[in-house]
Amino acid sequence: MFEAIVSLCLTLAEGPCRDQLLPGYEAETIEACTGSLAASPPVFTTLEAGSVQGAPMCKRAAEALDVTEVSPGVFVHIGRIEEPDSTNRGDVSNLGFIIGKTGVAVIDTGTARWMGEAMWRAIRLRTNLPVTHVVLTHMHPDHVLGMAPFAAAGAKLVSHANLPRALSDRQANYLESLDRLIGTKDFLGTQIVAMDTLVMDTFEIDLGGRVLEVRAWPTAHTGTDLTVLDKTTRTLFAGDLVFHRHTPALDGRLVGWRAVLEDLKAMDLERVVPGHGGPALDWPHGATAMVRYLSVLETETRQAIDAGARLGDAVETIAQSEAEHWELFEAYNPRNATVAFTELEWE
Numbered sequence: 001m002f003e004a005i006v007s008l009c010l011t012l013a014e015g016p017c018r019d020q021l022l023p024g025y026e027a028e029t030i031e032a033c034t035g036s037l038a039a040s041p042p043v044f045t046t047l048e049a050g051s052v053q054g055a056p057m058c059k060r061a062a063e064a065l066d067v068t069e070v071s072p073g074v075f076v077h078i079g080r081i082e083e084p085d086s087t088n089r090g091d092v093s094n095l096g097f098i099i100g101k102t103g104v105a106v107i108d109t110g111t112a113r114w115m116g117e118a119m120w121r122a123i124r125l126r127t128n129l130p131v132t133h134v135v136l137t138h139m140h141p142d143h144v145l146g147m148a149p150f151a152a153a154g155a156k157l158v159s160h161a162n163l164p165r166a167l168s169d170r171q172a173n174y175l176e177s178l179d180r181l182i183g184t185k186d187f188l189g190t191q192i193v194a195m196d197t198l199v200m201d202t203f204e205i206d207l208g209g210r211v212l213e214v215r216a217w218p219t220a221h222t223g224t225d226l227t228v229l230d231k232t233t234r235t236l237f238a239g240d241l242v243f244h245r246h247t248p249a250l251d252g253r254l255v256g257w258r259a260v261l262e263d264l265k266a267m268d269l270e271r272v273v274p275g276h277g278g279p280a281l282d283w284p285h286g287a288t289a290m291v292r293y294l295s296v297l298e299t300e301t302r303q304a305i306d307a308g309a310r311l312g313d314a315v316e317t318i319a320q321s322e323a324e325h326w327e328l329f330e331a332y333n334p335r336n337a338t339v340a341f342t343e344l345e346w347e
């Protein structure tokens, strides 16, 4: 497969630069790609135009993301259970796509533009149908920052009604910190674009003979959580409402998260794709470890508050019995204990 790219540089004088994918010109031959580029040249935004070096050109397609087909037409890329760094280049969260008869929907887009581009290639290796929708399961940067190539290709971006505000409050921080963690060369071109559809309750996406139900949840993992149900295979993309292997990360409300998990457990599902780990968990059995962790976190946080413990001391002891069950425990459990303590202290 051949694809169109343009060289995008941080500063035209010194770089760094990277090949930015121009989605939609993929072809079997370089001549066909070059022909379609000439027939309908790309239009750059003012912002991009200042960073583009040279003319768009066609070359052999770069690397596609690895994906697993967890049920017919449902594909998942499994992120590493790691913090983003220059070695994994931010490939630390699960993303997926679902192919219908008339279109494709993407669920989450990764930590940087390159992941959205590599996901686009993974889709193009399997179908030529248009990507009609991209659903962002919540505001965290490892799930949303690869969105721009899909928007450029004409996909509608779908999020929780609270996401635009939440993301605009945090975007400067997210973009700066991920650029530093991953490295500018791999992060170049990453940008946040406007949402097209905001979901307050539920929203249906019809992919042709295949309907997805998007559902917005009360504050749980974050204040912007959405799930995507493929009704055909009863596969639920849970985003970070469900963690597997990776220590759960609390950035919303502990009590709310526990209630949402009970609702998820009651759903009649074949499998759940978690935001980290997996790629697919049996259900409701797959909820067991999460339910236990959040229960221990709440019980021991309440005990610490009732005993008059200071926050700084309490975070050292809360939920320590869970350490053996989770990866990245030291990075996430103290933060979770802090959020839980602050929430429950003022109840």
Ligand SMILES: [Zn+2]
Residues within 6 Å of the ligand: 138, 140, 221, 240, 249, 275
């Ligand atoms: Zn998250």
